[in-house]
């Protein structure tokens with residue numbers, strides 16, 4: 485099973501989600517399962533996503549209308565909650581869920597978040613709760629914003645929760661990026677390029693930070709396991 489911080493090739497990410505070619509950024513209850521969000525904070529990323537609250541909260545921007553010939557530039561048009569035919573867009577579906585949660589009508593929607601760090605290379609950021617949504621002006625037009633908080637949905641035991649604190653923080657994209665370049669996308673112990681993971685050198689539970697590249701390194705699954713066995 486994949487863990488937050490795992491580096492995975494695009495094809496493996498698609499396999500993980502039942503063999504679907506994931507292309508859209510927002511996927512509400514994909515095939516009736518989890519909702520999935522794909523994010524990208526690289527400099528050329530099309531949307532203004534943001535990691536705040538020391539890595540515990542993600543603000544995700546909604547999506548534009550599709551680019552079509554003869555239609556206006558999608559970046560100049562309000563992000564829609566409905567398609568011209570009247571059905572609800574992913575923006576609308578996520579927004580409605582956040583509203584239901586805020587009115588205490590439903591549990592928060594659980595969302596899996598993946599982040600692109602390089603062409604074909606993604607990082608699993610973990611499970612999040614969709615806790616809020618709003619529409620704001622970006623200066624030219626209205627865009628959706630979604631607030632997602634890291635959750636420990638799968639971790640039921642308190643002990644496990646404490647052991648897993650490192651996975652309770654998103655490593656900011658800039659840091660992921662910096663570390664990827666510094667470590668050349670390889671395990672720092674054996675230079676393997678497979679089954680990589682973003683590892684906290686000093687664990688969060690011992691005062692280590694997710695926010696500085698000096699405390700983050702890339703390890704393969706084998707060396708990551710060897711390290712956690714030593715600590716426990």
Ligand SMILES: [Zn+2]
Nearest residue numbers: 671674704707
């Ligand atoms: Zn290794």
